[in-house]
Every structure is written in C-alpha cells, then in structure tokens.
Amino acid sequence: MATLSLRRAVAFGRYHYAALWRQYLTLFLEIMAVPLIFSLLSDSVVNGVEASLVVYLFCGLGIAKCNTYLMRDRGTRYIAAALPVSAEEQMLFMLFNSAVVMPLLFVVASLSVLLIGLVTFEDTFGLEYVLTLFFDEVFLRWPLYLFVQITAAGALLINLLARRSLLMSYVVAFVAVVLLLWGLVEILTASPLPFNPVRDTEYIAEVAMTLYCLVPVILYALCYVALRRRQMKW
Amino acid sequence: MIELNNLSFAYRRKHPVLSNITLNLSTGHIHGLLGCNGIGKTTLLKIVCGIMRPDSGRVCVDGRNPMERHPEMLSSMFIVPEEFDLPNVSLRRYAAITAPFYPNFDMEQMLGYCRELNVDADVRLHSLSMGQRKKAYIAFALACNVRMLLLDEPTNGLDIPSKGAFRRLLAGYVDDERMVVISTHQVADVEQLIDNIIILDTEGVALNATTAEICSRLSFGRVSDGAEVLYRERSVVGDVAVAVNDSGEESSLNIELLFNAATANRKAISELFIR
Numbered sequence: 372m373a374t375l376s377l378r379r380a381v382a383f384g385r386y387h388y389a390a391l392w393r394q395y396l397t398l399f400l401e402i403m404a405v406p407l408i409f410s411l412l413s414d415s416v417v418n419g420v421e422a423s424l425v426v427y428l429f430c431g432l433g434i435a436k437c438n439t440y441l442m443r444d445r446g447t448r449y450i451a452a453a454l455p456v457s458a459e460e461q462m463l464f465m466l467f468n469s470a471v472v473m474p475l476l477f478v479v480a481s482l483s484v485l486l487i488g489l490v491t492f493e494d495t496f497g498l499e500y501v502l503t504l505f506f507d508e509v510f511l512r513w514p515l516y517l518f519v520q521i522t523a524a525g526a527l528l529i530n531l532l533a534r535r536s537l538l539m540s541y542v543v544a545f546v547a548v549v550l551l552l553w554g555l556v557e558i559l560t561a562s563p564l565p566f567n568p569v570r571d572t573e574y575i576a577e578v579a580m581t582l583y584c585l586v587p588v589i590l591y592a593l594c595y596v597a598l599r600r601r602q603m604k605w
Numbered sequence: 606m607i608e609l610n611n612l613s614f615a616y617r618r619k620h621p622v623l624s625n626i627t628l629n630l631s632t633g634h635i636h637g638l639l640g641c642n643g644i645g646k647t648t649l650l651k652i653v654c655g656i657m658r659p660d661s662g663r664v665c666v667d668g669r670n671p672m673e674r675h676p677e678m679l680s681s682m683f684i685v686p687e688e689f690d691l692p693n694v695s696l697r698r699y700a701a702i703t704a705p706f707y708p709n710f711d712m713e714q715m716l717g718y719c720r721e722l723n724v725d726a727d728v729r730l731h732s733l734s735m736g737q738r739k740k741a742y743i744a745f746a747l748a749c750n751v752r753m754l755l756l757d758e759p760t761n762g763l764d765i766p767s768k769g770a771f772r773r774l775l776a777g778y779v780d781d782e783r784m785v786v787i788s789t790h791q792v793a794d795v796e797q798l799i800d801n802i803i804i805l806d807t808e809g810v811a812l813n814a815t816t817a818e819i820c821s822r823l824s825f826g827r828v829s830d831g832a833e834v835l836y837r838e839r840s841v842v843g844d845v846a847v848a849v850n851d852s853g854e855e856s857s858l859n860i861e862l863l864f865n866a867a868t869a870n871r872k873a874i875s876e877l878f879i880r
Contacts, residue, residue: 379676382705389702390692446690452656455679455706599672602616602657 374457383456384464390447391440395476398433402426402480407487416488420505423481428519432541434473435523438465438591442598452603458595465591469520470584481505517583522548524590531597606632606784607653607753612662614648622648625809626662630801632752633781634815637799638788639864644805646788647687650755653786654684666753680707682753683746685739687761693731696724696741700748707749715748721770736762743771747778754778754785760794768794792860802860804867811867814878816858822877823866824850825859835873836866849877 388395405426410419436443441451485505489498525544530537598604607630614623622645630636640646651657652664655671655678664671669678692699696719697712704710719726722740730738739762746754760768775798779785787795802819804812814822827843828834834846845859847866867874 374675376676379706382702385702386692389694389698393693444690446688449651449656449684449686450689450691453654453679453682453684454703455676457674457676460676599658603651 375459375463377463379456380460380463380467383454383460384467386451386454387441387464387468390451391437394433394437394440398430398437399476399480401433402430402477403484406481406484410484410488410492414492416485416492416501417504419484419488420481420501423477423484424515427477427515430477431519431523432526432537434469434520435527435587436537438468438524439527439594442595448603458592461595462588462592466584466588469524469587469591473520474516517579517586518548518552520583520587521590524587524594528590528594528597531594531601606630606667607786608663608665609649609653610663610665612649612652612659612664614645614652614657614659623652623659623805623809624807626805628803628810628813630784630786632784633779634801635775635779635785635787635795635798636801636803637792637795637860638786638803638805639790639792639860640805641868642790644807646805647757649805650684650757650786650788654682654755655679656684676706681751682755683707683749683751684755685742685746685757685759687758689742691730691738691742693729695729696726696745699730700726700745703745704749707751709750711748711750714750715744718744718747718774721774722767723770736764736767739763740767740771743774747774752783754783756785756787756789758789758791759787760789760791772798792864796858796860799860802863804864806868806871808871811871811875812863812878818878819863820850820855820858821853822850823863823874824848824852824854824856825862826856836862836870838862838865847874 402423406419406423409422410416413419441447482505485501489501522541522544525548526537526541529535529540529543533540535543607628609626609628612623612626613621615621622643626649638646638649648657652659653666653671655666655674658672667678667681669675671678692702694702696715700710700712700715704712716726719741722744724733724737724740724744726741726744730741733741739759743756743759746756760771763771772795775785775795787799789795799816801815802812803810823835825847826845828837828846828848830844832846832848834848837844837846839845845862847859847862850856
C-alpha cells in the first residue's frame with residue numbers, strides 16, 4: 372500500500388466534509404449575508420459585489436479554520452489523527468480544498484448575492500454590467516485569493532507556534548504578508564530581471580496563482596509538522 | 606506484534622509520564638492495561654497508534670514505526686478514545702464514509718452489534734447521549750475487524766446491560782490473529798475478559814503476566830492475622846491478601862487486589878514474574 376493514494380485522499384475528503392458541513396455552510400452564509408446587507412442598505416447590487424471582496428478578506432480565517440478543524444478540535448483530533456491516511460494524502464486534500472473548493476464556495480456565494488440582488492433591487496445597472504463587474508473585479512482577482520489564503524494559513528501557524536490568540540495572529544500575519552508582498556514588488560521593480568511586476572501584470576498573475584495554490588498548503592503542512600512535534604496540542 | 610522498547614515520554618521536562626516501558630503485546634489475547642490516574646495509559650495507547658511521539662525508546666507495530674503513519678499499518682488498528690466527538694451524521698452514514706479506510710469492515714456485522722448494544726444506527730450521532738455514542742463507536746470499531754483494537758476506558762458511560770453485551774461481543778472478537786488492549790480503571794467490568802495483565806507505575810511496567818501465570822504463582826483470598834503474605838488489606842469481609850501460591854491450588858484472581866499489591870510491593874511481585 373503506497374503512502375499516496377488518490378482513493379484514500381478522496382475518502383478523507385468525504386470524511387472532512389461530512390464532519391464539517393455545518394462550518395462550511397456557516398462560512399457560505401457569512402459570505403452571502405454581508406454583501407446582501409450592503410446591497411439592501413445601499414439599494415444597489417453593485418455595492419454588494421464590491422462588499423463581497425471585503426468580506427472575502429475577512430473570511431480567510433474561517434477558511435483556514437475549516438481546513439484545519441479536524442487537527443485542532445479537542446473532540447475530533449485523535450479520531451482524525453488515527454484514520455489510516457498518510458500525511459501526504461491529507462496535504463493533497465488540503466491543496467484541493469484551498470485551491471478549488473474554497474474559491475468555488477466564494478464564487479457561488481458571490482454569484483448568489485448577485486442574482487438575489489438583481490431580482491430584489493431595481494438596479495440602475497443591468498445584468499451584463501454586474502456580471503462583467505463580478506468577473507473582472509472578483510473572479511479574476513487572483514492576488515486577492517493569494518493574499519487571503521496565505522494570510523489565513525500564516526495566522527494559523529503563528530497561532531500554533533507563538534500561542535497567541537487567533538485574532539492577534541491574524542493581525543500579525545496580515546501585516547507580515549502586506550509587507551512581504553510590498554517588499555517583493557519593490558525588489559522586483561528595482562532588480563535587473565527582464566520583467567517588471569508593475570508592467571508585466573499577466574506574468575505576475577500566473578506566478579501569483581501558483582503561489583496561491585502552493586504556499587497555503589506548505590503553511591498547512593508546517594502546521595501539521597509543528598502539531599505532531601507538539602504532541603497534537605494546538 | 607506491538608513491541609515497545611525502553612519507551613519514555615514526558616509532557617513537561619522533569620515530569621516523566623512513561624519511563625522505560627518495555628513490552629511485547631502479542632495477538633490472541635485481551636490485554637488489560639492498568640495503572641493509577643496520570644500514569645500514562647492513554648498516552649501509551651496514543652503512542653502505539655502513532656498519534657503521539659515518544660521522547661526516547663522504540664515502538665514497533667507489525668515491524669513499522671507508527672509515527673511514520675503508514676496507512677496499511679494504521680488500517681490494521683483502531684483506537685476508541687475515552688472522550689471523542691464524531692461528525693453529526695447517523696452511524697450508518699458514518700460507517701459508509703469511514704469504511705473505505707478499513708478493508709475488513711462489515712456493515713451487517715455492525716448493525717448486529719448495534720442491536721446487541723441497543724443503539725440505533727439511523728439516528729444522528731449528536732442526538733445520542735455520550736454513552737450511546739460510545740456504544741455506537743464501539744460497534745463500528747468491532748465491525749472494522751482490525752487486528753489490533755485499542756480501547757481507552759471503554760465501559761465509562763455504558764449502562765449495566767450494555768456492559769454485559771460489550772463483554773460478550775469482545776469475548777467473541779479475539780482470535781489467534783487479533784488482540785485487544787483495554788486501558789481501564791473499571792476492572793470489575795472486564796475482569797473476566799482480560800487474559801494478560803499489564804500494570805504500569807512510575808518506574809515502568811510493574812507487572813506483565815497472563816492471568817494463568819498470575820494464578821499459578823499467586824493466591825488471593827482471606828487470611829488470618831499471622832499469615833505470611835506479599836500484601837494485605839482490610840476489606841468488608843475481613844482481611845484479604847495476596848500471597849505466594851505454594852500449594853499449587855489456583856484461587857480466583859482478584860485484579861483490584863493484585864493491582865494494589867503490585868503497586869505497594871512492586872519488587873516482590875515483579876521478581877515472581879521475571880520472564
């Protein structure tokens with residue numbers, strides 16, 4: 372039996388979603404509710420779409436918490452840790468969850484806000500305009516996904532290693548990632564490399580998308596290793 | 606099958622929980638793991654199934670280190686923790702989700718165990734009481750048909766009829782290929798089941814012997830005042846004691862008395878069982 376089996380990774384995913392469907396539903400409703408309230412207050416669905424971006428920024432923590440819930444929770448962690456799933460299979464599932472499922476959750480929730488808003492409010496803008504706005508401003512904002520996922524996964528690692536509150540860890544991770552991204556842009560702009568991050572946005576978007584998929588999973592993997600070293604004490 | 610060699614573990618430095626544990630647990634037995642509160646029974650079970658890492662020493666399960674989390678090894682063992690939380694689905698659904706990890710799982714068998722333990726497999730697990738949830742999880746654990754079943758305080762929270770049903774099910778579970786390790790304080794609940802007794806204390810393993818060996822070397826019962834014994838205590842029926850079995854006649858094993866004797870007079874008891 373190999374230590375990396377797609378069948379077991381899928382089985383682990385089924386277990387994960389069966390255990391945490393309530394948390395995912397809550398997250399989905401949170402992503403939907405705030406933009407809807409914004410739409411309601413401003414009587415404009417466009418404001419709702421824009422608010423969904425801000426909501427996603429703060430829902431990052433919820434995403435990370437969902438991803439690692441089975442490792443953190445006192446009641447579930449020993450049963451989950453005893454499941455015959457290798458660390459590699461768990462990380463493979465996390466990669467799928469954070470790179471595919473979470474953005475999909477956000478996109479579906481945002482689209483639902485959009486459709487509900489369009490039906491409910493008489494917006495000055497038509498469906499085509501709002502959909503364009505959605506795809507341009509929300510769906511294709513990979514750097515935002517990158518930022519949110521890395522911040523959230525970084526917050527969990529800080530929370531685990533430094534033993535600070537999750538909120539404090541999130542603030543520290545937020546500042547750290549902002550500084551890191553700003554520093555990277557500054558270094559790349561000043562460097563003699565043949566591309567400029569300000570000018571070559573398409574190239575940067577591709578790099579960002581790859582990082583968005585990989586870096587959070589690397590941070591989750593570090594959380595996993597740290598957790599094992601800490602004898603499962605989150 | 607499970608080999609522990611000079612195993613030590615501490616949650617905090619200078620406060621060891623387990624020290625120099627050397628044990629060989631073989632199949633075909635129900636091993637009873639006994640020890641005072643905080644002595645490390647639960648920790649030992651977690652180390653055996655790879656959840657926790659020992660500070661020193663070696664753990665080998667089927668020739669593998671459980672910390673490597675090899676799925677094949679993990680699918681041959683199952684741990685029922687003392688306290689746990691399960692997804693809020695019915696046991697039938699939980700079994701359908703989790704069964705792919707355990708190749709020998711049998712749904713019909715699990716439903717049979719549920720009937721025996723009087724637990725409904727179609728009710729959501731969060732709407733069951735803790736005792737019922739434990740019965741449900743035990744039914745699932747038994748139906749996984751793993752070779753190594755580790756139970757941490759399995760009878761805690763079980764009602765009286767369920768304890769009887771649990772004993773019947775467990776007695777039928779063990780064969781030459783399987784083993785069960787029960788960590789418990791409720792010795793009366795499993796006294797008739799256990800056929801190998803392991804007593805842990807602060808220095809390590811105070812006793813590791815089969816019940817047959819214990820009964821052939823020790824005698825248990827009431828004693829008169831002047832009799833030479835290894836351990837004596839006052840009970841409601843008068844003085845009871847553990848003595849060396851010189852006569853060769855077997856007395857019925859009193860695990861509680863044995864435990865007290867092994868912790869109070871460790872040296873004398875362990876010397877009798879040096880293998």
